Structure formats: structure tokens, C-alpha cells
Amino acid sequence: MKIRAAVMYEQGKPTPYVVSRPLVVEDVELDGPGPGEVLVQIAAAGLCHSDLSAIAGMRPRAVPTVVGHEASAIIREVGPGVTNFKAGDHVVMVFVASCGHCAHCYGGRPNLCESSWEARTRGTLQSGARRLRVGDTVLNHYTGLSVFAEYAVVSQNSLVRIDHDIPLEDAAIFGCAVVTGVGAVVNTAKMPFGSTVAVVGLGGVGLSALLGAHAAGASRIIAIDVSEDKLCLARQLGATDTFNARDSKCVEAVRDATSGGVAFAFEMSGVHAALSTAYSILRRGGLVVVASLPEPKQTFSVPIAAMVSDERGIKGSYMGSCVPQRDLPVFLELYRRGRLPVNRLRSGTVTLDTINEGFDRLARGETVRDVLVFPGAKG
DSSP states (O other), X not given: OEEEXXXXXXXXOOSOHHHHOSEEEEEEEEOOOOTTEEEEEEEEEEOOHHHHHHHHTSSOXXXXXXXXXXXXXXXXXXXXXXXXXXXXXXXXXXXXXXXXXXXXXXXXXXXXXXXXXXXXXXXXXXTSOOOXXXXXXXXXXXXXXXXXXXXXXXXXXXXXXXXXXXXXXXXXXXXXXXXXXXXXXXXXXXXXXXXEEEEEOXXXXXXXXXXXXXXXXXXXXXXXXXXXXXXXXXXXXXXXXXXXXXXXXXXXXXXXHTTSOEEEEEEOSOSHHHHHHXXXXXXXXXXXXXXXXXXXXXXXXXXXXXXXXXXXXXXXXXXXXXXXXXXXXXHHHHHHTTSSOGGGGEEEEEOGGGHHHHHHHHHTTOOSEEEEEOTTOOO
């Protein structure tokens, strides 16, 4: 079938993207689903910093590719061997298609499934196939999803069914921002009720972590960012204290306000200064959870003796250490009850024709989560 999609032919084009046009919107041929695969009609897709880092060339991807990895959709056709889904199902898409039988999957850590990493490197679906092309040019699949398009063919292992009463524009954000941010709090950190928490970096993932900490009963939530608008939103979403990271005395002010530091600091911005701040505001025995994706060559050093004597820790968190089939239904139920108001994270909407402008706004730090919408996706 012929669809419209946003294709990235090369990485590292300069801003403003409205001029350099790193995403080329054009007609693309999409083959039908193979064994274990599903054809979905995309309803909504979030513009994420992970996509921005790929567009900017910070994180290598197989090109040309149809970009996008955070979305909600409606199933239109299932391939041979698919028994868990049917046409008409509403789904959230996740960017790790766990195989279910490797050591990580058996160990309850499907977010680390090796098969997904191998397919991502090659630019294929989990099966090894490619279903996209422009003329004679075969296109790669971006994280096995490629959701900046009207339709996509994906592995059934990339999908989680959701109830039809969940608005699809809100559901899209669960596929990356929510599963990563909330998961970092409840799964990676295993934050106890009543803990003191700081979130450094208030993008979609950071504010999702803030919402997760609030829902999980943190007694104090410190929000840190360079944007006063985002700090204002953080206060509305449950932050008890806010600090501007541009303040040279930010670390000192947080430590004073918390009588020595916080128990958990979540670094969500992907810059060295943010991780330094997060580590510096820990109390003794505290833990930094890093869920951002910085430039791959970035490093961070710590004074080892003090780390030992203070028992401070640093832990990575990928996709919120989540088991999507277990965790997403819980997060969605909390949303339904008003305890995870992720709809407040949506800054605005874009179309395929304005997607480059949307990434300009994201690069300038003006948005939390713009959402690409396809009004025709109903049912």
C-alpha cells in the first residue's frame, strides 16, 4: 500500500529544521505484514528527544529510515501466526520488541532483550525483514516501529493492547515518556513511600518521572530545569520545590532545603551538568537514576572514596526497567483515575507537513511533548 511518511535520508542536518528539512515527507510503499507481524494505522505519535538526537546525528541510525518510536495505533490487519491481536484493537507501541526467550526476557528484563538491539542496529523488524521502500530504495525501520507515517508494519511483540476509552492522543505518550519516566521511579529506583526525590530535566520523560513520584507517594519532590515555564508546570503537577539550574547556587540551595540532600535523584536531560547536579544533591545513601540518552562518548567521573563512604549509587534505567505487558495497564489505569495526568504534558499538535517545525521547537526547549496526529485514525 502507498502511505505518507517522514523519511530521514541523512543525520546531522543543521537547525533550523524548517530550512534544512531533515525529515522528508513523501509517498512510501509499505508491504503487508509477514508472520508474527501486524499492520497498524497510526493515530498519534510523540516527538521525543531520542528522535531529536538521531536527527541531530548524536545517535547513529541506519538510514534512510522512517523515524518515530512513540505512538498509539489501531490494528488493521494481522499476519500469519498472530493470535493475541485482531483488527480493530487499540494499541500502544513500545520500542523494545522482546523475544520472550533470551536470558534477559526469562530473567524478567525484557527491556534489555538482545534481539531488539540487533534489529535496531540493522534497521529491520525483529524478524529481520524490511517492509518500506521508495521506488527501488529500501528504507530502514526506526527502532522497529517507524511511526511518523500513516501506517506501519511492526512485530506483534511491539504492541500492548489498551481499552477503547483511552484517548489515543494521550495513549501515545505512554509508549516512551511515561513508560520510561514512571518506570524509572517505580521499577529502577523502587522508590519507597515517603521518599525525597529530585528530577533534573523536565522534558516529557522528566515530568513523567515527577508524576510517577507524586503518584507513588514521595514526600517531597524537587524539580530542576533551566526553563521557568517548565518549572511552573512542574509545580502544577506536584513538585513541592523548584530550582533553576542556571543559578550558580542551585546545588547548595537544594541541599539546604532538604537538610543534606534527597534520597533519589532522576537525571533526565542528557547533559553532563545535569548528572553532576543530580549526584551532588544526593544525601548519604542516595541513588541517582539516569534515564536520559546523552551523546554516546560522554563520560562522568566520581570521587570513589566518597562514593564508598557515603554509599551513593548511580544506576541506568532503560525503558523504565519495565515489563510493558505488566506495567502499561497499571499506568493507564492510574491515568484513568487522574493520578497520572499525562495529558498535561502535551504541548501541542503537529502534522506530517509541520513535523520539522515541531522538532525546531523541541530543540529550542519550548515544548514538553508535541504530538503528531492523524485525525483519520478512528475505530
